[in-house]
Amino acid sequence: MGKKGFTTSIVHGDRIAGSEHGGVHQPIHTSVQYGFERVEDLIGVFQGTKKGGFNYARQGTPTTAALERKITSLEEGIGTICFSTGMGAVTATFLTLLRAGDHLVSSRYVFGNTNSLFGTLRSFGVEVTTVDAGDAENVRQALRPNTRMVFVETIANPGTQIPDLQGIGEVCRERGIAYVVDNTITSAALFKPKAVGASLVINSLTKTISGHGTALGGSVTDTGLFDWSAYPNIADEYRRTPAKEQGLLQIRKKGLRDMGASLSSEQAHTIAIGMETLALRVKQSSANALALAQFLEGHKAVGKVWYPGLESHPQYGIAQALFKGASWLLSFELLNVERMVDVVNALELPIKATGLADTRTLIIPVAPTIFFEAGPETRKAMGISDGMLRLSAGIEDIDDLIEDFSQALKLAA
Structure with a gap:
Protein backbone atom coordinates (compact mmCIF):
# COMPACT_ATOMS: atom_id res chain seq x y z
CA MET A 1 0.00 0.00 0.00
CA SER A 31 1.88 -13.33 28.07
CA VAL A 32 4.60 -12.12 30.41
CA GLN A 33 7.21 -14.67 29.25
CA TYR A 34 8.16 -15.36 25.62
CA GLY A 35 9.84 -18.67 24.70
CA PHE A 36 12.27 -19.55 21.92
CA GLU A 37 13.07 -22.77 20.10
CA ARG A 38 16.78 -21.93 20.19
CA VAL A 39 18.53 -20.49 23.21
CA GLU A 40 20.77 -18.53 20.82
CA ASP A 41 17.73 -16.45 19.87
CA LEU A 42 16.90 -15.80 23.53
CA ILE A 43 20.50 -14.64 24.06
CA GLY A 44 20.23 -12.45 20.94
CA VAL A 45 17.13 -10.70 22.27
CA PHE A 46 18.86 -9.96 25.58
CA GLN A 47 21.96 -8.64 23.84
CA GLY A 48 20.08 -6.69 21.19
CA THR A 49 21.43 -8.61 18.21
CA LYS A 50 18.07 -10.22 17.40
CA LYS A 51 15.53 -7.63 16.34
CA GLY A 52 11.82 -7.90 16.97
CA GLY A 53 11.93 -10.49 19.73
CA PHE A 54 10.41 -10.31 23.21
CA ASN A 55 11.79 -11.74 26.45
CA TYR A 56 9.72 -10.25 29.28
CA ALA A 57 6.61 -8.06 29.18
CA ARG A 58 8.15 -5.32 31.33
CA GLN A 59 10.13 -4.23 28.25
CA GLY A 60 7.26 -4.65 25.83
CA GLU A 276 -8.40 5.70 15.06
CA THR A 277 -10.62 8.75 15.59
CA LEU A 278 -7.77 11.08 16.61
CA ALA A 279 -8.02 13.51 13.70
CA LEU A 280 -11.82 13.56 13.81
CA ARG A 281 -11.93 14.23 17.56
CA VAL A 282 -9.25 16.92 17.46
CA LYS A 283 -10.98 18.71 14.60
CA GLN A 284 -14.29 18.81 16.48
CA SER A 285 -12.87 19.64 19.92
CA SER A 286 -10.66 22.38 18.47
CA ALA A 287 -13.64 23.90 16.69
CA ASN A 288 -15.65 23.77 19.92
CA ALA A 289 -12.81 25.33 21.90
CA LEU A 290 -12.49 28.20 19.41
CA ALA A 291 -16.24 28.85 19.44
CA LEU A 292 -16.32 28.79 23.25
CA ALA A 293 -13.28 31.07 23.46
CA GLN A 294 -14.89 33.57 21.10
CA PHE A 295 -18.16 33.42 23.05
CA LEU A 296 -16.41 33.86 26.40
CA GLU A 297 -14.17 36.68 25.15
CA GLY A 298 -17.26 38.58 24.09
CA HIS A 299 -19.24 37.97 27.29
CA LYS A 300 -19.58 40.88 29.70
CA ALA A 301 -19.00 38.62 32.75
CA VAL A 302 -15.63 37.31 31.52
CA GLY A 303 -12.45 39.22 32.19
CA LYS A 304 -9.85 37.25 30.25
CA VAL A 305 -9.61 34.26 27.92
CA TRP A 306 -6.47 32.32 27.10
CA TYR A 307 -6.71 30.43 23.79
CA PRO A 308 -4.14 30.30 20.94
CA GLY A 309 -6.89 30.49 18.32
CA LEU A 310 -7.85 34.02 19.39
CA GLU A 311 -6.10 36.96 17.74
CA SER A 312 -5.69 38.43 21.21
CA HIS A 313 -3.37 35.57 22.23
CA PRO A 314 0.32 36.60 22.43
CA GLN A 315 1.44 33.62 20.33
CA TYR A 316 -1.44 33.66 17.86
CA GLY A 317 1.02 34.06 14.98
CA ILE A 318 3.02 31.00 16.00
CA ALA A 319 -0.15 28.93 16.34
CA GLN A 320 -1.32 29.98 12.90
CA ALA A 321 2.06 29.27 11.32
CA LEU A 322 2.78 25.88 12.90
CA PHE A 323 -0.46 24.24 14.03
CA LYS A 324 -3.37 22.87 12.02
CA GLY A 325 -5.65 23.95 14.86
CA ALA A 326 -5.40 25.51 18.31
CA SER A 327 -6.42 22.38 20.28
CA TRP A 328 -9.12 21.71 22.85
CA LEU A 329 -7.44 23.56 25.77
CA LEU A 330 -8.55 27.00 26.91
CA SER A 331 -8.68 28.91 30.18
CA PHE A 332 -10.67 31.93 31.30
CA GLU A 333 -11.34 34.14 34.29
CA LEU A 334 -14.52 35.87 35.43
CA LEU A 335 -14.56 39.57 36.21
CA ASN A 336 -16.27 38.69 39.49
CA VAL A 337 -13.95 35.95 40.75
CA GLU A 338 -16.02 35.56 43.90
CA ARG A 339 -18.80 33.98 41.81
CA MET A 340 -16.48 31.39 40.23
CA VAL A 341 -17.74 28.46 42.32
CA ASP A 342 -21.37 29.36 41.68
CA VAL A 343 -20.83 29.54 37.92
CA VAL A 344 -18.98 26.23 37.74
CA ASN A 345 -21.61 24.47 39.85
CA ALA A 346 -24.34 25.84 37.59
CA LEU A 347 -22.82 24.27 34.47
CA GLU A 348 -24.67 21.12 33.46
CA LEU A 349 -22.61 19.70 30.58
CA PRO A 350 -18.94 20.31 31.53
CA ILE A 351 -17.82 17.69 34.03
CA LYS A 352 -16.16 19.11 37.15
CA ALA A 353 -13.05 16.92 36.99
CA THR A 354 -9.34 16.86 36.40
CA GLY A 355 -7.93 15.32 33.25
CA LEU A 356 -7.78 16.55 29.68
CA ALA A 357 -8.79 15.71 26.11
CA ASP A 358 -11.81 13.57 26.89
CA THR A 359 -14.68 13.42 24.41
CA ARG A 360 -16.67 15.21 27.12
CA THR A 361 -15.96 18.80 28.15
CA LEU A 362 -14.13 19.06 31.48
CA ILE A 363 -13.71 22.10 33.74
CA ILE A 364 -11.62 22.74 36.85
CA PRO A 365 -10.48 25.77 38.92
CA VAL A 366 -6.71 25.69 38.55
CA ALA A 367 -5.16 27.36 41.62
CA PRO A 368 -6.93 25.39 44.39
CA THR A 369 -6.52 22.00 42.67
CA ILE A 370 -3.92 20.94 40.12
CA PHE A 371 -1.51 23.79 40.94
CA PHE A 372 -2.27 24.05 44.66
CA GLU A 373 0.99 22.37 45.74
CA ALA A 374 3.04 24.63 43.48
CA GLY A 375 2.37 27.57 45.80
CA PRO A 376 1.47 31.20 45.06
CA GLU A 377 4.95 32.27 43.89
CA THR A 378 5.21 29.52 41.29
CA ARG A 379 1.64 30.12 40.14
CA LYS A 380 2.36 33.83 39.73
CA ALA A 381 5.50 33.08 37.70
CA MET A 382 3.48 30.77 35.46
CA GLY A 383 0.70 33.31 34.94
CA ILE A 384 -1.89 31.32 36.90
CA SER A 385 -4.33 33.59 38.69
CA ASP A 386 -6.48 32.52 41.65
CA GLY A 387 -9.57 32.77 39.49
CA MET A 388 -8.36 30.85 36.43
CA LEU A 389 -10.71 28.16 35.15
CA ARG A 390 -9.33 25.50 32.81
CA LEU A 391 -11.57 24.04 30.16
CA SER A 392 -10.95 20.94 28.07
CA ALA A 393 -13.44 21.16 25.22
CA GLY A 394 -15.13 17.94 24.19
CA ILE A 395 -16.98 16.95 21.05
CA GLU A 396 -20.51 17.86 22.15
CA ASP A 397 -22.76 19.96 19.92
CA ILE A 398 -21.46 23.50 20.25
CA ASP A 399 -24.93 25.05 20.52
CA ASP A 400 -25.56 22.97 23.65
CA LEU A 401 -22.28 24.05 25.21
CA ILE A 402 -22.82 27.73 24.51
CA GLU A 403 -26.39 27.57 25.84
CA ASP A 404 -25.10 25.95 29.04
CA PHE A 405 -22.41 28.59 29.55
CA SER A 406 -24.93 31.33 28.86
CA GLN A 407 -27.23 30.22 31.65
CA ALA A 408 -24.40 29.63 34.11
CA LEU A 409 -22.73 32.99 33.49
CA LYS A 410 -25.89 34.78 34.55
CA LEU A 411 -24.74 34.01 38.09
CA ALA A 412 -21.57 36.04 37.57
CA ALA A 413 -23.38 39.36 37.63
Whole structure:
Protein backbone atom coordinates (compact mmCIF):
# COMPACT_ATOMS: atom_id res chain seq x y z
CA MET A 1 0.00 0.00 0.00
CA GLY A 2 1.37 3.38 -0.99
CA LYS A 3 1.54 6.37 1.30
CA LYS A 4 -1.91 7.12 2.69
CA GLY A 5 -3.48 9.92 4.68
CA PHE A 6 -3.27 10.42 8.43
CA THR A 7 -6.45 8.60 9.49
CA THR A 8 -6.36 5.98 6.73
CA SER A 9 -2.91 4.88 7.87
CA ILE A 10 -4.07 4.46 11.47
CA VAL A 11 -7.32 2.67 10.67
CA HIS A 12 -5.76 0.17 8.25
CA GLY A 13 -2.28 -0.09 9.76
CA ASP A 14 -2.76 -3.34 11.70
CA ARG A 15 -4.47 -5.13 8.84
CA ILE A 16 -1.92 -4.10 6.23
CA ALA A 17 1.01 -4.97 8.51
CA GLY A 18 -0.50 -8.42 8.96
CA SER A 19 -2.43 -9.66 11.97
CA GLU A 20 -3.48 -13.10 13.15
CA HIS A 21 -6.40 -14.69 11.32
CA GLY A 22 -6.92 -11.56 9.24
CA GLY A 23 -8.10 -9.50 12.21
CA VAL A 24 -8.38 -5.78 11.56
CA HIS A 25 -6.79 -5.12 14.97
CA GLN A 26 -3.71 -6.59 16.53
CA PRO A 27 -4.65 -9.06 19.29
CA ILE A 28 -4.06 -8.44 22.98
CA HIS A 29 -1.00 -10.43 24.04
CA THR A 30 -1.18 -11.07 27.77
CA SER A 31 1.88 -13.33 28.07
CA VAL A 32 4.60 -12.12 30.41
CA GLN A 33 7.21 -14.67 29.25
CA TYR A 34 8.16 -15.36 25.62
CA GLY A 35 9.84 -18.67 24.70
CA PHE A 36 12.27 -19.55 21.92
CA GLU A 37 13.07 -22.77 20.10
CA ARG A 38 16.78 -21.93 20.19
CA VAL A 39 18.53 -20.49 23.21
CA GLU A 40 20.77 -18.53 20.82
CA ASP A 41 17.73 -16.45 19.87
CA LEU A 42 16.90 -15.80 23.53
CA ILE A 43 20.50 -14.64 24.06
CA GLY A 44 20.23 -12.45 20.94
CA VAL A 45 17.13 -10.70 22.27
CA PHE A 46 18.86 -9.96 25.58
CA GLN A 47 21.96 -8.64 23.84
CA GLY A 48 20.08 -6.69 21.19
CA THR A 49 21.43 -8.61 18.21
CA LYS A 50 18.07 -10.22 17.40
CA LYS A 51 15.53 -7.63 16.34
CA GLY A 52 11.82 -7.90 16.97
CA GLY A 53 11.93 -10.49 19.73
CA PHE A 54 10.41 -10.31 23.21
CA ASN A 55 11.79 -11.74 26.45
CA TYR A 56 9.72 -10.25 29.28
CA ALA A 57 6.61 -8.06 29.18
CA ARG A 58 8.15 -5.32 31.33
CA GLN A 59 10.13 -4.23 28.25
CA GLY A 60 7.26 -4.65 25.83
CA THR A 61 4.82 -7.05 24.23
CA PRO A 62 3.65 -7.59 20.64
CA THR A 63 0.61 -5.43 21.50
CA THR A 64 2.63 -2.50 22.85
CA ALA A 65 5.04 -2.88 19.92
CA ALA A 66 2.13 -2.50 17.48
CA LEU A 67 1.10 0.72 19.25
CA GLU A 68 4.69 1.95 19.17
CA ARG A 69 4.81 1.46 15.40
CA LYS A 70 1.64 3.51 14.98
CA ILE A 71 2.95 6.39 17.09
CA THR A 72 6.28 6.31 15.27
CA SER A 73 4.39 6.68 12.01
CA LEU A 74 2.29 9.56 13.38
CA GLU A 75 5.37 11.49 14.53
CA GLU A 76 7.45 10.53 11.49
CA GLY A 77 10.14 9.13 13.78
CA ILE A 78 12.48 6.15 13.75
CA GLY A 79 11.20 4.47 16.90
CA THR A 80 8.94 4.83 19.93
CA ILE A 81 8.78 3.49 23.49
CA CYS A 82 5.47 3.30 25.34
CA PHE A 83 5.07 3.75 29.09
CA SER A 84 2.30 3.24 31.61
CA THR A 85 1.64 7.01 31.87
CA GLY A 86 2.71 10.27 30.31
CA MET A 87 4.62 11.16 33.47
CA GLY A 88 6.35 7.79 33.22
CA ALA A 89 7.56 8.81 29.76
CA VAL A 90 8.71 12.26 30.93
CA THR A 91 10.43 10.88 34.04
CA ALA A 92 12.18 8.09 32.14
CA THR A 93 13.47 10.54 29.55
CA PHE A 94 14.99 12.81 32.18
CA LEU A 95 16.35 10.14 34.52
CA THR A 96 17.88 7.95 31.82
CA LEU A 97 19.53 10.71 29.79
CA LEU A 98 20.60 13.18 32.51
CA ARG A 99 23.20 12.74 35.25
CA ALA A 100 24.21 14.63 38.37
CA GLY A 101 26.05 17.75 37.26
CA ASP A 102 24.06 18.11 34.04
CA HIS A 103 21.92 21.14 33.24
CA LEU A 104 18.38 21.17 31.85
CA VAL A 105 16.70 24.26 30.40
CA SER A 106 12.91 24.18 30.35
CA SER A 107 10.02 26.41 29.54
CA ARG A 108 8.65 28.03 32.68
CA TYR A 109 5.16 27.07 31.56
CA VAL A 110 4.84 23.31 31.99
CA PHE A 111 2.42 20.75 33.36
CA GLY A 112 2.19 20.90 37.16
CA ASN A 113 3.54 17.39 37.71
CA THR A 114 6.45 18.06 35.36
CA ASN A 115 7.24 21.18 37.37
CA SER A 116 7.18 19.03 40.52
CA LEU A 117 9.52 16.55 38.86
CA PHE A 118 12.06 19.34 38.38
CA GLY A 119 12.37 19.47 42.17
CA THR A 120 13.22 15.77 42.18
CA LEU A 121 15.83 16.28 39.47
CA ARG A 122 17.44 19.06 41.49
CA SER A 123 17.61 16.77 44.53
CA PHE A 124 19.50 14.27 42.35
CA GLY A 125 22.08 16.89 41.36
CA VAL A 126 20.66 17.94 37.99
CA GLU A 127 20.52 21.71 37.56
CA VAL A 128 17.22 23.01 36.13
CA THR A 129 16.67 26.50 34.75
CA THR A 130 13.19 27.60 33.68
CA VAL A 131 12.71 30.51 31.29
CA ASP A 132 10.02 32.21 29.26
CA ALA A 133 10.48 30.09 26.14
CA GLY A 134 8.28 32.37 24.06
CA ASP A 135 11.57 33.95 22.96
CA ALA A 136 14.32 31.57 21.85
CA GLU A 137 16.91 34.12 22.98
CA ASN A 138 15.90 33.43 26.60
CA VAL A 139 16.76 29.78 26.04
CA ARG A 140 20.06 30.68 24.39
CA GLN A 141 21.03 32.95 27.29
CA ALA A 142 20.28 30.17 29.80
CA LEU A 143 22.56 27.60 28.15
CA ARG A 144 25.72 26.52 29.96
CA PRO A 145 28.64 24.25 29.03
CA ASN A 146 26.93 21.41 30.93
CA THR A 147 23.48 21.90 29.32
CA ARG A 148 22.41 18.56 27.91
CA MET A 149 18.74 19.09 27.14
CA VAL A 150 16.03 21.67 26.42
CA PHE A 151 12.42 20.78 27.23
CA VAL A 152 9.20 22.51 26.15
CA GLU A 153 5.50 21.77 25.69
CA THR A 154 3.81 22.78 22.43
CA ILE A 155 0.93 24.48 24.27
CA ALA A 156 1.26 25.01 28.01
CA ASN A 157 -1.34 23.74 30.45
CA PRO A 158 -3.24 25.73 31.69
CA GLY A 159 -2.06 29.13 30.42
CA THR A 160 -1.80 28.10 26.72
CA GLN A 161 1.60 29.80 26.25
CA ILE A 162 3.42 28.62 23.12
CA PRO A 163 7.24 28.52 22.95
CA ASP A 164 9.24 29.80 20.01
CA LEU A 165 9.38 26.22 18.80
CA GLN A 166 11.23 26.94 15.57
CA GLY A 167 13.77 29.30 17.13
CA ILE A 168 14.54 26.94 20.02
CA GLY A 169 15.06 24.12 17.54
CA GLU A 170 17.65 26.21 15.72
CA VAL A 171 19.45 27.01 18.98
CA CYS A 172 19.59 23.35 19.98
CA ARG A 173 20.81 22.29 16.54
CA GLU A 174 23.59 24.90 16.61
CA ARG A 175 24.76 23.78 20.05
CA GLY A 176 24.23 20.03 19.65
CA ILE A 177 21.74 19.88 22.54
CA ALA A 178 18.92 17.35 22.78
CA TYR A 179 15.59 19.08 22.11
CA VAL A 180 12.64 17.37 23.83
CA VAL A 181 9.12 18.49 22.91
CA ASP A 182 5.99 17.38 24.75
CA ASN A 183 3.35 17.17 22.02
CA THR A 184 0.47 16.09 24.28
CA ILE A 185 -1.85 19.05 23.79
CA THR A 186 -1.50 19.32 20.03
CA SER A 187 -0.69 15.71 19.08
CA ALA A 188 0.54 14.78 15.64
CA ALA A 189 -2.93 15.59 14.29
CA LEU A 190 -2.16 19.30 14.71
CA PHE A 191 1.64 19.49 14.81
CA LYS A 192 4.73 17.36 14.30
CA PRO A 193 7.69 18.55 16.40
CA LYS A 194 10.13 16.95 13.97
CA ALA A 195 9.38 19.92 11.70
CA VAL A 196 11.10 22.26 14.18
CA GLY A 197 14.07 19.97 14.86
CA ALA A 198 12.89 18.06 17.94
CA SER A 199 15.15 15.21 19.00
CA LEU A 200 12.53 13.41 21.10
CA VAL A 201 8.75 13.80 21.11
CA ILE A 202 6.75 12.93 24.23
CA ASN A 203 3.01 12.25 24.30
CA SER A 204 0.71 11.52 27.19
CA LEU A 205 -1.32 8.89 25.34
CA THR A 206 -3.98 9.21 28.04
CA LYS A 207 -5.08 12.49 26.55
CA THR A 208 -5.38 13.53 22.92
CA ILE A 209 -4.24 10.29 21.29
CA SER A 210 -6.44 7.89 23.25
CA GLY A 211 -9.04 10.57 23.81
CA HIS A 212 -11.84 8.87 25.73
CA GLY A 213 -10.58 8.92 29.31
CA THR A 214 -10.38 5.13 29.43
CA ALA A 215 -6.66 4.35 29.41
CA LEU A 216 -3.41 5.66 30.88
CA GLY A 217 -0.27 5.71 28.75
CA GLY A 218 2.72 7.69 27.55
CA SER A 219 5.31 7.54 24.79
CA VAL A 220 8.70 8.81 23.70
CA THR A 221 9.51 8.96 19.99
CA ASP A 222 12.94 9.51 18.46
CA THR A 223 12.72 11.68 15.34
CA GLY A 224 16.11 10.52 14.07
CA LEU A 225 17.47 14.07 13.97
CA PHE A 226 19.82 13.89 16.96
CA ASP A 227 23.33 12.42 16.90
CA TRP A 228 23.44 10.17 19.96
CA SER A 229 27.05 9.21 19.25
CA ALA A 230 28.00 12.72 20.42
CA TYR A 231 25.83 12.60 23.55
CA PRO A 232 28.10 12.04 26.58
CA ASN A 233 25.60 10.19 28.77
CA ILE A 234 25.05 7.07 26.66
CA ALA A 235 26.33 4.06 28.60
CA ASP A 236 29.14 2.00 27.07
CA GLU A 237 26.97 -1.10 26.75
CA TYR A 238 24.64 0.77 24.39
CA ARG A 239 27.42 2.25 22.28
CA ARG A 240 27.71 -1.11 20.51
CA THR A 241 24.45 -0.44 18.65
CA PRO A 242 24.07 1.99 15.70
CA ALA A 243 24.20 5.62 16.85
CA LYS A 244 20.60 6.36 15.82
CA GLU A 245 19.34 3.60 18.16
CA GLN A 246 21.36 4.48 21.26
CA GLY A 247 19.07 7.08 22.81
CA LEU A 248 15.88 5.02 22.68
CA LEU A 249 17.71 1.84 23.66
CA GLN A 250 18.99 3.47 26.85
CA ILE A 251 15.53 4.88 27.64
CA ARG A 252 13.93 1.45 27.11
CA LYS A 253 16.48 -0.45 29.16
CA LYS A 254 16.63 2.03 32.02
CA GLY A 255 13.07 3.33 31.88
CA LEU A 256 11.25 0.02 31.38
CA ARG A 257 13.62 -2.72 32.49
CA ASP A 258 15.02 -0.89 35.52
CA MET A 259 12.22 1.51 36.49
CA GLY A 260 9.29 -0.65 35.40
CA ALA A 261 6.91 2.03 34.08
CA SER A 262 5.53 -0.50 31.60
CA LEU A 263 2.34 -0.17 29.56
CA SER A 264 0.06 -3.21 29.73
CA SER A 265 -1.18 -4.88 26.56
CA GLU A 266 -4.78 -4.22 27.55
CA GLN A 267 -4.18 -0.47 27.90
CA ALA A 268 -2.14 -0.41 24.68
CA HIS A 269 -5.02 -1.99 22.80
CA THR A 270 -7.50 0.55 24.18
CA ILE A 271 -5.21 3.43 23.19
CA ALA A 272 -4.74 2.00 19.70
CA ILE A 273 -8.51 1.87 19.21
CA GLY A 274 -8.87 5.44 20.46
CA MET A 275 -6.21 6.60 18.00
CA GLU A 276 -8.40 5.70 15.06
CA THR A 277 -10.62 8.75 15.59
CA LEU A 278 -7.77 11.08 16.61
CA ALA A 279 -8.02 13.51 13.70
CA LEU A 280 -11.82 13.56 13.81
CA ARG A 281 -11.93 14.23 17.56
CA VAL A 282 -9.25 16.92 17.46
CA LYS A 283 -10.98 18.71 14.60
CA GLN A 284 -14.29 18.81 16.48
CA SER A 285 -12.87 19.64 19.92
CA SER A 286 -10.66 22.38 18.47
CA ALA A 287 -13.64 23.90 16.69
CA ASN A 288 -15.65 23.77 19.92
CA ALA A 289 -12.81 25.33 21.90
CA LEU A 290 -12.49 28.20 19.41
CA ALA A 291 -16.24 28.85 19.44
CA LEU A 292 -16.32 28.79 23.25
CA ALA A 293 -13.28 31.07 23.46
CA GLN A 294 -14.89 33.57 21.10
CA PHE A 295 -18.16 33.42 23.05
CA LEU A 296 -16.41 33.86 26.40
CA GLU A 297 -14.17 36.68 25.15
CA GLY A 298 -17.26 38.58 24.09
CA HIS A 299 -19.24 37.97 27.29
CA LYS A 300 -19.58 40.88 29.70
CA ALA A 301 -19.00 38.62 32.75
CA VAL A 302 -15.63 37.31 31.52
CA GLY A 303 -12.45 39.22 32.19
CA LYS A 304 -9.85 37.25 30.25
CA VAL A 305 -9.61 34.26 27.92
CA TRP A 306 -6.47 32.32 27.10
CA TYR A 307 -6.71 30.43 23.79
CA PRO A 308 -4.14 30.30 20.94
CA GLY A 309 -6.89 30.49 18.32
CA LEU A 310 -7.85 34.02 19.39
CA GLU A 311 -6.10 36.96 17.74
CA SER A 312 -5.69 38.43 21.21
CA HIS A 313 -3.37 35.57 22.23
CA PRO A 314 0.32 36.60 22.43
CA GLN A 315 1.44 33.62 20.33
CA TYR A 316 -1.44 33.66 17.86
CA GLY A 317 1.02 34.06 14.98
CA ILE A 318 3.02 31.00 16.00
CA ALA A 319 -0.15 28.93 16.34
CA GLN A 320 -1.32 29.98 12.90
CA ALA A 321 2.06 29.27 11.32
CA LEU A 322 2.78 25.88 12.90
CA PHE A 323 -0.46 24.24 14.03
CA LYS A 324 -3.37 22.87 12.02
CA GLY A 325 -5.65 23.95 14.86
CA ALA A 326 -5.40 25.51 18.31
CA SER A 327 -6.42 22.38 20.28
CA TRP A 328 -9.12 21.71 22.85
CA LEU A 329 -7.44 23.56 25.77
CA LEU A 330 -8.55 27.00 26.91
CA SER A 331 -8.68 28.91 30.18
CA PHE A 332 -10.67 31.93 31.30
CA GLU A 333 -11.34 34.14 34.29
CA LEU A 334 -14.52 35.87 35.43
CA LEU A 335 -14.56 39.57 36.21
CA ASN A 336 -16.27 38.69 39.49
CA VAL A 337 -13.95 35.95 40.75
CA GLU A 338 -16.02 35.56 43.90
CA ARG A 339 -18.80 33.98 41.81
CA MET A 340 -16.48 31.39 40.23
CA VAL A 341 -17.74 28.46 42.32
CA ASP A 342 -21.37 29.36 41.68
CA VAL A 343 -20.83 29.54 37.92
CA VAL A 344 -18.98 26.23 37.74
CA ASN A 345 -21.61 24.47 39.85
CA ALA A 346 -24.34 25.84 37.59
CA LEU A 347 -22.82 24.27 34.47
CA GLU A 348 -24.67 21.12 33.46
CA LEU A 349 -22.61 19.70 30.58
CA PRO A 350 -18.94 20.31 31.53
CA ILE A 351 -17.82 17.69 34.03
CA LYS A 352 -16.16 19.11 37.15
CA ALA A 353 -13.05 16.92 36.99
CA THR A 354 -9.34 16.86 36.40
CA GLY A 355 -7.93 15.32 33.25
CA LEU A 356 -7.78 16.55 29.68
CA ALA A 357 -8.79 15.71 26.11
CA ASP A 358 -11.81 13.57 26.89
CA THR A 359 -14.68 13.42 24.41
CA ARG A 360 -16.67 15.21 27.12
CA THR A 361 -15.96 18.80 28.15
CA LEU A 362 -14.13 19.06 31.48
CA ILE A 363 -13.71 22.10 33.74
CA ILE A 364 -11.62 22.74 36.85
CA PRO A 365 -10.48 25.77 38.92
CA VAL A 366 -6.71 25.69 38.55
CA ALA A 367 -5.16 27.36 41.62
CA PRO A 368 -6.93 25.39 44.39
CA THR A 369 -6.52 22.00 42.67
CA ILE A 370 -3.92 20.94 40.12
CA PHE A 371 -1.51 23.79 40.94
CA PHE A 372 -2.27 24.05 44.66
CA GLU A 373 0.99 22.37 45.74
CA ALA A 374 3.04 24.63 43.48
CA GLY A 375 2.37 27.57 45.80
CA PRO A 376 1.47 31.20 45.06
CA GLU A 377 4.95 32.27 43.89
CA THR A 378 5.21 29.52 41.29
CA ARG A 379 1.64 30.12 40.14
CA LYS A 380 2.36 33.83 39.73
CA ALA A 381 5.50 33.08 37.70
CA MET A 382 3.48 30.77 35.46
CA GLY A 383 0.70 33.31 34.94
CA ILE A 384 -1.89 31.32 36.90
CA SER A 385 -4.33 33.59 38.69
CA ASP A 386 -6.48 32.52 41.65
CA GLY A 387 -9.57 32.77 39.49
CA MET A 388 -8.36 30.85 36.43
CA LEU A 389 -10.71 28.16 35.15
CA ARG A 390 -9.33 25.50 32.81
CA LEU A 391 -11.57 24.04 30.16
CA SER A 392 -10.95 20.94 28.07
CA ALA A 393 -13.44 21.16 25.22
CA GLY A 394 -15.13 17.94 24.19
CA ILE A 395 -16.98 16.95 21.05
CA GLU A 396 -20.51 17.86 22.15
CA ASP A 397 -22.76 19.96 19.92
CA ILE A 398 -21.46 23.50 20.25
CA ASP A 399 -24.93 25.05 20.52
CA ASP A 400 -25.56 22.97 23.65
CA LEU A 401 -22.28 24.05 25.21
CA ILE A 402 -22.82 27.73 24.51
CA GLU A 403 -26.39 27.57 25.84
CA ASP A 404 -25.10 25.95 29.04
CA PHE A 405 -22.41 28.59 29.55
CA SER A 406 -24.93 31.33 28.86
CA GLN A 407 -27.23 30.22 31.65
CA ALA A 408 -24.40 29.63 34.11
CA LEU A 409 -22.73 32.99 33.49
CA LYS A 410 -25.89 34.78 34.55
CA LEU A 411 -24.74 34.01 38.09
CA ALA A 412 -21.57 36.04 37.57
CA ALA A 413 -23.38 39.36 37.63
